[in-house]
Amino acid sequence: MKFVKIMNVSFLTVVLFIALSxxxxxxxxxxxxxxxxxxxxxxxxxxxxxxxxxxxxxxxxxxxxxxxxxxxxxxxxxxxxxxxxxxxxxxxxxxxxxxxTFAECGDGLTNVTALEExxxxxxxxxxxxxxxxxxVAQSIVDVPFTSTTGWLATGCCNxxxxxxxxxxxxVATFTDTLPTITALSALNxxxxxxxxxxxxxxxxxxxxxxxxxxxxxxxxxxxxCSNLTVATASFYPxxxxxxxxxxxxxSILHSTSTQCMEAITTxxxxxxxxxxxxxxxxxSDQCI
Ligand SMILES: [Ca+2]
Ligand SMILES: [Ca+2]
Ligand SMILES: [Ca+2]
Ligand SMILES: [Ca+2]
Numbered sequence: 001m002k003f004v005k006i007m008n009v010s011f012l013t014v015v016l017f018i019a020l021s022x023x024x025x026x027x028x029x030x031x032x033x034x035x036x037x038x039x040x041x042x043x044x045x046x047x048x049x050x051x052x053x054x055x056x057x058x059x060x061x062x063x064x065x066x067x068x069x070x071x072x073x074x075x076x077x078x079x080x081x082x083x084x085x086x087x088x089x090x091x092x093x094x095x096x097x098x099x100x101t102f103a104e105c106g107d108g109l110t111n112v113t114a115l116e117e118x119x120x121x122x123x124x125x126x127x128x129x130x131x132x133x134x135x136v137a138q139s140i141v142d143v144p145f146t147s148t149t150g151w152l153a154t155g156c157c158n159x160x161x162x163x164x165x166x167x168x169x170x171v172a173t174f175t176d177t178l179p180t181i182t183a184l185s186a187l188n189x190x191x192x193x194x195x196x197x198x199x200x201x202x203x204x205x206x207x208x209x210x211x212x213x214x215x216x217x218x219x220x221x222x223x224x225c226s227n228l229t230v231a232t233a234s235f236y237p238x239x240x241x242x243x244x245x246x247x248x249x250x251s252i253l254h255s256t257s258t259q260c261m262e263a264i265t266t267x268x269x270x271x272x273x274x275x276x277x278x279x280x281x282x283x284s285d286q287c288i
Pocket of ligand 3: 103104105106107108110116
């Protein structure tokens with residue numbers, strides 16, 4: 001057999017040599033085949049391979065992870081940690097929340113077993129809930145004389161900054177600035193009082209129309225132009241009448257007198273011109 005193959009190759013080689021050396025015309029023009037491209041295969045793309053590779057990787061791997069486990073789509077609270085749960089302790093635990101997420105401060109879910117008193121979903125301080133502990137925060141609003149109407153600054157007893165006393169009502173308005181996510185727990189309104197002159201005269205203080213305190217001639221400094229005493233009257237009005245985060249009105253109803261009458265002045269230890277200091281204690285509404 002080897003001898004036959006050798007003979008056949010030698011014979012073809014001789015024939016080809018004779019043809020070339022004899023000047024026979026060899027047509028080298030590429031003739032398009034019927035598929036329209038210029039290669040010599042019979043498919044219709046223009047590359048020259050004929051997809052004869054021996055790729056045998058026809059997805060015959062043994063992947064069997066097609067959800068054949070016993071996952072029941074995560075029922076939180078069944079005691080089994082499913083694939084979509086951080087944990088599942090069949091309720092609240094020191095490390096797991098009732099929604100089957102880890103217990104973390106700041107996730108908005110108060111987990112008392114994890115010693116969280118509150119969780120307002122932020123890391124802010126001064127809003128009543130800090131690091132998941134309830135903290136009474138305090139807001140101080142100084143209400144200046146400039147926001148009032150009807151004040152008199154001169155006249156009898158003008159050593160007081162402002163005075164009145166003719167039976168009219170003086171009004172001061174201010175807007176509370178407390179965070180809206182909080183709840184008011186206590187309210188104190190301080191007023192600097194210089195005079196409550198003449199026996200029987202008095203001032204009646206109202207918050208949004210509700211009386212929260214009075215100050216009369218028997219309560220403190222009296223009408224004497226040389227009397228420089230200033231008293232700080234502190235009142236604790238019912239906080240339910242306070243407009244959290246909104247406008248509030250403090251009114252002073254004066255009694256009538258023909259003499260030097262009532263006067264208020266700057267609240268001691270505050271910025272000059274502060275007619276009222278409103279101190280509000282508040283805490284997270286989650287702590288109420
Ligand atoms: Ca579960
Ligand atoms: Ca959580
Ligand atoms: Ca939490
Ligand atoms: Ca906070």
